[in-house]
Amino acid sequence: MSIEVRHLHKAFGSFVALDDVSLDVPGGELVALLGPSGSGKTTLLRIIAGLEPADRGSIHFHGEDATDQPVRERQVGFVFQHYALFRHMSVFENVAFGLRVRPRAVRPSEAEIRDTVMGLLHLVQLDVLAKRRPSELSGGQRQRVALARALAVKPKVLLLDEPFGALDAKVRKELRRWLRRLHEEVHVTSVFVTHDQEEALEVSDRVVIMNEGRIEQSGTPESVYEHPATPFVYGFLGDVNLFHGRIDQGRVTIGGSELDAPEWADVRDQAGLAYVRTYDVDVAALPTGSASMEAVVRRVRAFGPIVRLELTLSDGERTIEAHLPRDRFEALAVTHGQRVYVSPKHVRVFAGE
Amino acid sequence: MATVALSRTAAAPRAVARATGESRAVRWALTALALVFLGLMLMLPLVLVFTEAFAKGTQAYLDAIREPDALSAARLTLLIASIAVPINLVFGVAAAWCISKFEFLGKNLLITLIDLPFAVSPVVSGMIFVLLFGAHGWFGPWLSDHNIKIIFAVPGMVLATTFVTAPFVARELIPLMQEQGAEEEEAAVVLGANGWQTFVRVTLPNIKWGLLYGLILCNARAMGEFGAVSVVSGHIRGETNTLPLHVEILYNEYAFAASFAAASVLTLLALVTLALKTAVEWQQRRALAEVAEAEGAPERIDA
């Protein structure tokens, strides 16, 4: 079932959480709402669920206006960051809850409930723990129970609020993969909120990047990463170096170096921001052209396949970061304190301060 | 662990989101019902004390308060409280100190023992002292030989009151100090402080609000105690009557206005106690909030 969000506005006192937000989520997609704290992503999720009323705007599920529908009628599954499991009930009873509170007329029989619940527990690989209490489970297990519980009522839409935020890194990675697989099996329209860009890019079909109550960009993980639309998106996704410089007729001047910026050919002498991804910083022992900047190696962190270099530019004492593949680094043989020359391979220039 | 949390007023209400709360009508009905119940049970008696006290006019009220027996009853009440409360303060601090900062066998038993006076009926408490020191009590003959009067005299009343109010300060301090742990005191000792310095400079500032709270409650109970004191007092006018006993005597003699006049003084004391208690709770909450903020406890902002 698709979700249409139209011109949503929500303020808490003087703090504007959502500022005229509109969004389309096609049926069956797994969409990530990505952004820093205060960007409005959780508020948006909760308004879609019906846990929070919007000040202005509307929500439609598959074309039908659901703006004034109370949460219990929306048929959404909601998974909370801290699970919100019913502590006094067993795992089985938690998952069965949604089915047991159905009005008599539509309530399935106990046998049917049992089948559905055990089936779901099998899906989330927790069938052996059906009789346990939440307090006896690990964080990752609790989250799986929360998921099974939300799925038990066959929701049209699945909403997850930072579902892996409270778990440690390893468990998070595992559950991420697992969520993706689950989605491929169950195919419910899903929206999940996260501030972890790696998670969003890895798991979702589409990423919606939010900042300060507005949507900055929406697109597939590849497209938002390779073609960020705004400075914020560029800076938020991936490791990036930011330079302040001046744009003049197709060239941008950063410190003592000049770089090509053909898209700004018509601009005369304007302030600009140049973004360079850390893996787009070329490091060499000798200068390689007008774009080269002199720098001194301050720190080398060589664990894993990528070597991270912290470099201080000779003009202006600015620190930038360069990520090199291991073999390149070894070929270069740079050491701490050595003078090198860095040049950006790709640069994205935006106007502004 | 035996200790029960003594009363606390609630902080600001958690507004359960409108989306998932009760309907307006239900909320209004429940609130109204609760308020009617409280009004009936709490407010009416409170108001009545004052209306009855002034039933014969302001002059009669003042006369009743200034009457010699009333004044000596008030004096006795203050005297007893001024003995019982400091004693129990020392006891409470000592008990809380050894229980919260040290590990030893029998700790739970100790805590249960401290709670005992709370569980015993006041009349039984008084009876116990009569059994001990009364004319036919254990020490009775010995006391009368030495012409020492405990029962039906002030010493007995002090004892009974001290017994009944013994747990108040301890019960307040024990969970508080247990929660605070012994780390700060250990740090002080490592830095060279002796026992007294550690207590005064490190522990006392941390427990000051809890201590005050316990003192307020202990005092209120000491001044208002009726059952236990009634048993050991002998009801001798002008000599062994506390203010609550004075209220009883007047009431039984059908001197209602005078009785309520004395009662109104005690009621004012109760209201002052409530006000002080609330003020201390406020301070406690503020102090806790400041600590949480300083430690950077994350606030739940809708992101």
Next chain:
Amino acid sequence: MRKTSRSVLPGFGLSLGITCAYLSLIVLLPLATVFARTTDLTWPVFWGTISNPRVVASYRVTFGASFLAAVVNTVFGFLVAWVLIRYRFPGRRLIDAAVDLPFALPTAVAGIALTTLYAPNGWIGSRLEPFGIKVSYTWIGITVALIFIGLPFVVRTVQPVLDDLEAEVEEAAASLGANRWQTFTRVVFPTVAPALLTGFALAFARAVGEYGSVVFISGNMPMKTEIVPLLIITKLEQYDYAGATAVALVMLLASFVLLLAINLLQWAARRRAAA
């Protein structure tokens, strides 16, 4: 053989010494005398005293009224706690502080105020009289006084638990399709139930031993509205120390059992909370 672990902190000996000495003097010694006295009592005398109809009647009055009052306090105390924690209305803070009035008010004051209130010509008594409902000098009056005295217990025990209830759990229930009543009965109430039980036990324990607020309104008619504490006083005044001790012993035992029950309840609650 030292079972105590030597801590680096000073004052252990002193504080433990003071505590034990004080407790022995003020608590243990007096209580021991009660039990010692009972050895003066032979079993026949003890049983004779306990099973005396007047004594049995007083037990019935005290325990019966206390139970009823505790039940009423559990129901209404829960209501009050709910309203104070969850709803906002003018004067909420003031009313919240006022709930402690029965704690702070001397029992004698409560006693005479309630008696006057419910007397046939009192503010409430006069309104009930036409319906033939007598409160003063009946067991109803005793129960009302015990409701007053126990009111704060349930409220204060339940409030922290309600306060700690996470909003998300109720939101989860709503998102799964539960209506408000279902959420209340299946999710909220089970969580609060242990605290309610503890509050009930506390109110009951307090009511059983109560004297000052009850003795005025009860009328103290033997066999009908005589409460156990009064009976004990009567026996003491007649120098029937043995009888008083016997009656008190039963009360003491009941108190200890209740204290034990309360401690167990709280311990169990703490364990569940820690999980």
